[in-house]
Amino acid sequence: MDMVLAVLSWSCLLGGAIFLLIGALGVLRFPDFYTRLHAVSVCDTLGAGLVLAGLMLQGGFSLVTVKLLLMFYFMMFTGPTAVHALAQAAMQGKLQAVVDEHEPE
Template identity: 55%
Template sequence: MTALIDMASWVLLAGGAVFSVIGGIGILRMPDFYTRMHAASITDTAGMALMLAGLMLQAGLTLVTAKLVFIMVFLIITSPTATHALARAALHDGVRPQLDHDRRRHTEIEP
């Protein structure tokens, strides 16, 4: 049974790491502030949840697991809230989302 739990925890840890790497790539590849922020926030929350779930399986039913649950709940609440506040502040500051017709206009070669 412990080998099965170990394998499941390593799968969760690896999945969380993959989500985090994809988020980092998304930050580099996305065209504007809002899509970069979206890529970072979604993959950050998913990667964190998977990694903490893997750590909970490794820890078993102990006080460490309870602390990890509190950390997960705190991060699940604060990460989207911080992303929302950052997006509202950027919009208030005048950073506008890049629309499809804006992107086409800048990429077309004019004669």
């Protein structure tokens, strides 16, 4: 059982880390600000979530897990709010978006 937990936790952590990295790469690679926001979302959601989940599995059932859960909860609220605020501010700051002209087929 412990073994399973350990494996699960490690794979969560590693997966989370990889998603974090992917998100970061997205932030680097995407062409404009608005598209980069999506990459950040990757970090904020799956990346962070998996890492925290992995840690929760490490911590077992204790106050530590509660704190991690609380952290997760916070992040799920703060992340999108921050991204939204950023997007809104950028829009109001007249930052032009690169938009694909074609209508979806």
